[in-house]
Amino acid sequence: xxxxxxxxQFSFETxxxxxxxxxxxxxxxxxxxxxxxxxxxxxxSDTSNVKFGMxxxxxxxxxxxxEDIVDVFDHATVFNKNTPHxxxxxxxxxxxxxxxxxxxxxxxxxxxIDFAEKIxxxxxxxxxxxxxxxxxxxxxxAEWYATDN
Numbered sequence: 595x596x597x598x599x600x601x602x603q604f605s606f607e608t609x610x611x612x613x614x615x616x617x618x619x620x621x622x623x624x625x626x627x628x629x630x631x632x633x634x635x636x637x638x639s640d641t642s643n644v645k646f647g648m649x650x651x652x653x654x655x656x657x658x659x660x661e662d663i664v665d666v667f668d669h670a671t672v673f674n675k676n677t678p679h680x681x682x683x684x685x686x687x688x689x690x691x692x693x694x695x696x697x698x699x700x701x702x703x704x705x706x707i708d709f710a711e712k713i714x715x716x717x718x719x720x721x722x723x724x725x726x727x728x729x730x731x732x733x734x735x736a737e738w739y740a741t742d743n
Contacts, residue, residue, distance in 0.1 A: 601633075606668035608670055629727070673693065706727075
């Protein structure tokens with residue numbers, strides 16, 4: 595049976611700031627992120643399986659990505675918890691804002707690595723994460739490929 599790649603796209607709004615950065619992104623700002631998730635596997639060949647012919651049901655992939663990424667990051671502000679931004683994070687949390695503290699600088703590059711780890715843990719055994727593309731603006735994105743890692 596042939597290996598097939600399938601891709602599902604997601605979007606979410608997230609704010610962040612890059613502590614120590616030497617440009618405008620040191621300020622709190624946000625992006626309308628677009629995330630493309632590509633998995634690879636063989637279509638189910640068991641004709642009695644309700645998912646016959648699918649690599650993975652798009653709704654099953656959607657559930658994984660929504661629960662672990664979209665629902666967590668959407669309308670949240672992300673800060674590196676190893677910086678003085680924790681003070682700002684505490685103030686925002688105390689005022690009822692959705693704040694995420696992560697172990698990395700919240701760049702697209704580091705976020706896509708985080709997302710890859712989260713998704714890989716949830717995929718069925720016979721399905722592999724092939725690639726992720728995290729687009730933060732119309733012309734800027736980071737990509738993660740399994741073959742590179």
